[in-house]
Amino acid sequence: MFSMKLKDKYGVIDKTGKVILEPQYGMILDKDDCIDSCIGLPIFHEGLIPLEIGGHYGFIDEKGLLKIEPRFDDTEGFFESLAYASINKKYGYINKEGEWVIKPIYDYAENFSEGLAVVYQNKEGKYIDKKGDVVIEGPFKVAHSFRNGLAKVEMGEILNPGAMGGNIFKFGYIDKKGNLIWKPTR
Secondary structure, eight states, rough: OEEEEEEEEEEEEOOOOOOOEEEEBBBBGGGGOOOOOOOTTTBBBBEEEEEEEEEEEEETTTOOOOOEEEEEEEEOOOBBBBBBEEEEEEEEEEOTTTTEEEEEEEEOOOOTTTTTTEEEEEEEEEEETTTTTEEEEEEEEEOHHHHHEEEEEEEEEEETTGGSOOOOEEEEEOOOTTTTTEEEEE
16 A cells, blocks of 8 residues: 555555555655654554644545544654544553553643653653553653664753754663663763
8 A cells, every 4th residue: 555646635555556545645655655753743553544634634544544533733653553533632652542641731742662751741751661660760852763672862061052953962772661771072
């Protein structure tokens, strides 16, 4: 399944080019539209495709059947069986039935990776598990997803205020217990 665009509307085709879903949606992206990640863009993943209708996001399956009604303000896709979603400017996590597994209490959230996800409250990042329990407190100015057991975190003093539209902080790497493996440096 692949997303396609025609006259500013998105649909879905199969590998032969046969149209599975006529172009009718504001946004559909598949995982091949992204090289490393699709920050802020919905993607096809784990059997469900996020789509936008009237400014709200929901999910369809590979056959084009609506599985989760469009009612979320933001989402990206399912990773490790959960998807972050927002409603009323607060983020939480839903399952593939569209039910809240982790209530929307965060200012921002990212995808799960290696069993943990980054969430932000009051501009500070921390890591939670799939039950919503905080497992690495931080606080981090910027926290990245875990890859191969380590995550890059930015903390401490600002090295370059306003650089590239934001601040650059000292960064280091932590393990899944929150231990600094590489202390914050430039």
